[in-house]
Amino acid sequence: MDIACAFPTALSSPDDIAVAERLGYTRAWVYDTPQQSPDVWMTLALAARRTERIGLGPGVLVPSLRHPMANAAATATLTALAPGRVAVAFGTGFTGRRAMGYPAISWSYMDSYIRAYRGLLRGETVEWEGRRMRMLHPEGHAPARPVDVPVLIGALGPKGNAVARELADGLYATLQLPEFAKDYTWVPYLTWGTVLDEGEPPDSEHARTAGGPGWALAYHGAYEFGGPDAVRELPGGAQWLDVVDAEPGEERHLAVHSGHCVELNRADLAAWNAGGHSVLTDVTVSGTRGEVRRKLDDLASRGVTEIVFQPCGPDIEAELERFLDAARS
Known part of the structure; x- marks a missing residue:
C-alpha cells in the first residue's frame, strides 16, 4: 500500500x-x-x-x-x-x-x-x-x-x-x-488520526490537537448525512447540537464546518469535553504504533491501495514522521 x-x-x-x-x-x-x-x-x-x-x-x-x-x-x-x-x-x-x-x-x-x-x-x-x-x-x-x-x-x-x-x-x-x-x-x-504514545490517553492535549480535527468529522458527517438524530447517538452529541442549534437556521452550516479538518470548533470542543474523545480511536486511524499498523492492514484487505494521511496539530512534520514510521513498521 x-x-x-x-x-x-x-x-x-x-x-x-x-x-x-x-x-x-x-x-x-x-x-x-x-x-x-x-x-x-x-x-x-x-x-x-x-x-x-x-x-x-x-x-x-x-x-x-x-x-x-x-x-x-x-x-x-x-x-x-x-x-x-x-x-x-x-x-x-x-x-x-x-x-x-x-x-x-x-x-x-x-x-x-x-x-x-x-x-x-x-x-x-x-x-x-x-x-x-x-x-x-x-x-x-x-x-x-x-x-x-x-x-x-x-x-x-x-x-x-x-x-x-x-x-x-x-x-x-x-x-x-x-x-x-x-x-x-x-x-x-x-x-485522519494520530499515533499515540504507549499509555497516552485519548483525551491528551496531543490527541486533541492532532487527532481531534479528524475525530470531529464523525459529528460533521453524521449531521450532514443523518441529521440531528444521528449526532445524538454519538457521545457528546447532545452538547454538540446545543452549540449548533443556537445559531440561526440559515447560518447553521457555518457553525458545523468552521475549523473543518484543521481544529475543533465550539461545537466540536463541547462534544470532546463531554466525553466524545472516548471514540477517537474508533472513528479515526488513531492509536499506538502497533494499533495504527493493524488498522492499515485491515484497510488494505478491504481494497485500499493508497492510504492518504492528513496530519493535524501544531507540529505537522512530527505527525508525518509518526504516521510514516507506524505505516512502515
Missing part, C-alpha cells in the same frame, strides 16, 4: 509537501475548499516548484466551483510544472459545498462535467452549457494535447460507482470505504 498525505490547503502547504517528499511520502493531495483555504491550483503550482518526485493533485475538486475549461487549463499547467506526477480527483462536494450551504452536486452533473473535462484535455471540441469549445492554447501556453492525466472520482453509493467505473482511473474514498472499493485497482483512502 502506498503511503500518501493530504493537506487542507494552507499557506504552508507547499513547504509541508516538500517535507513530505523528503520523508518519503509517495503523493500529496490538497483540498478544494475556497471558503476556508487558499486556491488549490496556486498551492499545487508552488509545491511543484519546491519538489522533484512526489505526486501532486487536488483531492478533491468540486465541479461546480469552476468551469471545466478552467480546471482543464489548470491541470495542463500543473502537468507542465510537474510532468508525470499529476493526478486529479473529483467529488460531489462535502466541505467544498456544504460549508457554503449548498447540497452535493448530482451524479448526472458529475458525469457530464468529467466527460467535458477529459474531452478538453484530449484536445477535442466539446459542448458545455450549449456552446462548443476546445482548448486553444498555442505552443508555450500549455502542453500539447492530449494531456494524459489520471482521474479519480469519490463515490460512496451505486450512482457514483457507475460513473467512476465508466469515467475514472480509480476510486478516491473518504469518510467511508464502500464494498465496491475492491473492484478498483487504485483506491486512495483519505484518513
Whole structure:
C-alpha cells in the first residue's frame, strides 16, 4: 500500500509537501475548499516548484466551483510544472459545498462535467452549457494535447460507482470505504488520526490537537448525512447540537464546518469535553504504533491501495514522521 498525505490547503502547504517528499511520502493531495483555504491550483503550482518526485493533485475538486475549461487549463499547467506526477480527483462536494450551504452536486452533473473535462484535455471540441469549445492554447501556453492525466472520482453509493467505473482511473474514498472499493485497482483512502504514545490517553492535549480535527468529522458527517438524530447517538452529541442549534437556521452550516479538518470548533470542543474523545480511536486511524499498523492492514484487505494521511496539530512534520514510521513498521 502506498503511503500518501493530504493537506487542507494552507499557506504552508507547499513547504509541508516538500517535507513530505523528503520523508518519503509517495503523493500529496490538497483540498478544494475556497471558503476556508487558499486556491488549490496556486498551492499545487508552488509545491511543484519546491519538489522533484512526489505526486501532486487536488483531492478533491468540486465541479461546480469552476468551469471545466478552467480546471482543464489548470491541470495542463500543473502537468507542465510537474510532468508525470499529476493526478486529479473529483467529488460531489462535502466541505467544498456544504460549508457554503449548498447540497452535493448530482451524479448526472458529475458525469457530464468529467466527460467535458477529459474531452478538453484530449484536445477535442466539446459542448458545455450549449456552446462548443476546445482548448486553444498555442505552443508555450500549455502542453500539447492530449494531456494524459489520471482521474479519480469519490463515490460512496451505486450512482457514483457507475460513473467512476465508466469515467475514472480509480476510486478516491473518504469518510467511508464502500464494498465496491475492491473492484478498483487504485483506491486512495483519505484518513485522519494520530499515533499515540504507549499509555497516552485519548483525551491528551496531543490527541486533541492532532487527532481531534479528524475525530470531529464523525459529528460533521453524521449531521450532514443523518441529521440531528444521528449526532445524538454519538457521545457528546447532545452538547454538540446545543452549540449548533443556537445559531440561526440559515447560518447553521457555518457553525458545523468552521475549523473543518484543521481544529475543533465550539461545537466540536463541547462534544470532546463531554466525553466524545472516548471514540477517537474508533472513528479515526488513531492509536499506538502497533494499533495504527493493524488498522492499515485491515484497510488494505478491504481494497485500499493508497492510504492518504492528513496530519493535524501544531507540529505537522512530527505527525508525518509518526504516521510514516507506524505505516512502515
